[in-house]
Amino acid sequence: MKRLFFYILLTFLCYGYSVSKHTDSLKQRLLKSDADTTKVKLLAKLGFEYAFIDPDSSRLFCHQAIDLAEDIDFTRGSADAYNSLAISYDIEGNHEVSITYFLTALDLYNKIDNREGLARIYNNCGMVYQSLGDTLRSLEFHNQSLALEKELGDPTGIGYSMTQIASIHLQMEHYDSALVYYRSALELLEEIGDVQGLSYVHWGMGELYMYTNNTEKALEHSRQAYELFVQDENRKGMSETSIIMGRTYLKQKDYAKAEEQLLFALGLCKELEAKNVMLECLLSLSEMYKQQSKFDEALAYYEQYTALKDTVLKSEMTANIKEIESKYNFEKQQQQIALLNKENNFQTRLRNIFIVVAITISCLLVMLYWAYLSKARTMEVLKTKNKEIEKKNSIIAIEKQNALAAAQAKTDFLSVMSHEIRTPMNVVIGSIYLLMEDNPKPAQLENLNMLKFSAENLLTLLNDILDLNKLESGKLELESxxxxxxxxxxxxxxxxxxxxxxxxxxxxxxxxxxxxxxxxxxxxxxxxxxxxxxxxxxxxxxxxxxxxxxxxxxxxxxxxxxxxxxxxxxxxxxxxxxxxxxxxxxxxxxxxxxxxxxxxxxxxxxxxxxxxxxxxxxxxxxxxxxxxxxxxxxxxxxxxxxxx
CATH class of the missing domain: 3.30.565.10 (Histidine kinase-like ATPase, C-terminal domain)
Structure with a gap:
């Protein structure tokens, strides 16, 4: 379900813009243009084009557009540039920064009552909040977008918004509501002949019917989606719909067709290096062979699944660290703008301490959280294997010993990390108290109090995690x-x-x-x-x-x-x-x-x-x-x- 939303996001994220493949042509037009408003529009459009291929260049174009638009009081241009700037962050997965710029664009479009811009931004905000897991907020924005698109009489926008709302209801397991919106979107997109939109609607309906055990309907819509993806040469869509058909055949106990679809999907995933889709495919294959009592094949695919899952988790951890660094770089930039005319030696030292401590603590917490999840995952794999392969005593004994050793190592790591993190945290808190005794200015004191509050709360959280680890490992003893x-x-x-x-x-x-x-x-x-x-x-x-x-x-x-x-x-x-x-x-x-x-x-x-x-x-x-x-x-x- 999350991948369906992601592909729709890439397709419709900036509905209202026509994605150009000729950035060089745009640059030439920019060089020849004399009108400032035209320059702003071209810079904003270049920002959008580069968001998908070079986010840093995209942001450079967007900031140039914003500065020029503010100089000439061109509100529409500023709004378009902020929208493109938000997209450049959202494509990288930096949703918190992205939503900040989307909401800025929303305020600007509201100021000039630009209905088309508002419809686009409501749609974009809804998608970002869905990425952040806030489905209720996402649904609120998509409903606002749908209302505006109906007011504007835009059938394409209406169809896309209905598809988004249906996908949210499907994610929330509101199957009846999701079906109503999917059917409405299907009817509308068939009328206007939007092949790309229809492919995602059929995909979503196939997944919905699979979840509700209406296997015939699930296969019917999945096949239609597959044919449209083939027509559009969308190999990712082909792999996803093949997985849905494979899982549906598995529900029907038609193991031959299920195997055919899942192996085909696995081959496509390997070609495309689509690791997240491959995970679902491997897990489905393992479940299929387990239902047929083919435990060797089931175990082999499950081991591939766990190995790939570890790789994906490590990649996500790396991405999270980069995202954290990006967020703090963004915060640092905002602080520098706000304090540009008041900066002194004390403020510089305070800001540097805050940034270094925040980035260090955030990275350590990501590592700590990953270690905790890894420990839990290892124990779960151990329990599952003990239940599923009881007859293979020698193999189980070896795997159990290895898994217990890994779990103990991770437990020790969690304990050591908690102790190690507390030591620098105490130093940080002590440093804060020393700075507060150095007669700071009122504005500086407010920042210090905020930092003190956050550091003390973080220390409390670390103590709780340490106690929880001791309790779970049986190392906590009561005094008398x-x-x-x-x-x-x-x-x-x-x-x-x-x-x-x-x-x-x-x-x-x-x-x-x-x-x-x-x-x-x-x-x-x-x-x-x-x-x-x-x-x-x-x-x-x-x-x-x-x-x-x-x-x-x-x-x-x-x-x-x-x-x-x-x-x-x-x-x-x-x-x-x-x-x-x-x-x-x-x-x-x-x-x-x-x-x-x-x-x-x-x-x-x-x-x-x-x-x-x-x-x-x-x-x-x-x-x-x-x-x-x-x-x-x-x-x-x-x-x-x-x-x-």
Whole structure:
């Protein structure tokens, strides 16, 4: 589904422009032109042409067009140039920078009420947000584009927008809605005879019918798409539709035809070096042979799949690092423009520290994240192979030993990297405090506070990842030491009471007076659990209160059993999400992450620490009403300290 969207993106990204193959002709026209407005148009068009072959040259032309357009107050020219500039970044996969320029172009088109330009930009923004995974925002922009194209009476634009909206609904598994838009687009594009557009509509409908198990319809549309791709000499489209036909035949248990289509697609993928398409093809072949109990062939294709997957992941990691560098270069450029007339030695030093630290930390985090995914993938491959090839004991034993060694190496790497990253982070935070004591200017102090906030949050995330790694590898051990229970609870409640006051909510504390003051246990991990639960309660509560209570539920001469309850009147948790929130990197929904932030590790770590205590956490929640978390822990009495 994502590849279908990508090919449509390349075909329709700048709908409204006619892609010229004669850049030399454009340059000659530019040299002969005397009118400034004509120069702006030609520069913007050159920027668009070069976006697909030389992004750096494209941006040079676009910036020249923008500067000239601003000098002569030519708003339409500026908007066209910003649109081409955005495309140059989007083609490279730098979607965050791309959407910034698309939205700038959108404001300019709005200013002059250029309906055709607005339709094009709404369409482009929708595609970029779909690339970023924000399907709801993408759907909103495409609907706006469709409304404008209907107003303009442009059948081609209407057909393309309907195809985009259908692909989004297909991605969201809204199959009925997707089918409605695909059928409308099909009817319209058939009327105007748009072969290229029809090929993608038939492709999408073939994929939709495959997902909904209507195999006859899936084959019918896939064959039509294939014939159109052959007519258009689109070998990538031919390979994709062959995979859809192969997977559809696999659903029909027609293994001979499935094998024929998938092997043909695999050959095309190898010729085109289309690695992502090849991954799907290899996995489908492995599944086909497994269904026929041909385990040797299934294993061979699965091993090709995992080897290629590792190669693709490494390539993506390299691309991510380049994208990060590009983003920070972009931010650096914006900072230099804003501070050009106020630059001094202190500002230069601060900016350089920020850029170096940000790029270094980002690269390290990408490596850390890749290591974590690689570890998880290795363990999953190990489990799958153990289930599928039980009869091949000697082969399994060797592969299991190798996989465990790799998993242990990655676990050790994750642990070492977490420790190593924390050391420079502490240095960074210390440097920030020193700079803040150097009497910075108000504007500089704001930047330092922002950097301090980001660095401290990043250090917290690193600590969470380190704890999670220790818990998963079984290396985290609980302490059993005397501690002052009342002092610990007072320290926690005092801090959160002040935080609640800042938000305008109440923080209620109810501590049972029968609890002994001196106990034996692990005060550090108890504090970590309570901090996670109380901070979540305050973070997700906009009005009302957060209450924290501790009650004695069992007591003997040597031990005391306590029940801890944290309850809030916040946003609550949907019933279907109340189990999954304790999984790693999981929150109630994506909107929660965007609005409130957080890594999704706190509750997962809390649950695993309580498991070490021999306890478990329970949750009761109603969406929009609030949540209640509770657990029970036993502690030894420290009678010696009590008497003292």
């Amino acid at each position: 030491i005397p501690f002052d229970f009342n002092l610990l609870i007072k320290g926690i409640s005092t801090g959160y009471s002040a935080e609640a006051d800042k938000k305008g909510i109440k923080f209620l504390l109810d501590i049972d007076e029968q609890i002994p003051s001196q106990l034996i246990g692990d005060p550090g991990r108890l504090s970590q659990i309570l901090n996670n639960l109380i901070s979540n309660g305050i973070k997700f509560t906009e009005e009302g209160s957060v209450s924290f209570s501790i009650k004695v539920v069992g007591k003997s001469h040597k031990k005391v059993k306590l029940k801890f309850v944290v309850e809030d009147t916040g946003i609550g948790i949907p019933e279907e999400k109340q189990d999954s929130i304790f999984n790693n990197f999981t929150q109630a929904n994506s909107n929660t992450t965007r609005k409130y932030g957080g890594s999704g590790l706190g509750l997962a770590i809390t649950k695993q620490i309580l498991k070490l205590f021999g306890s478990e956490i329970s949750v009761k929640s109603k969406e929009g009403k609030g949540s209640k978390f509770s657990f029970k822990l036993s502690f030894k009495n420290d009678h010696v300290l009590e008497k003292a």
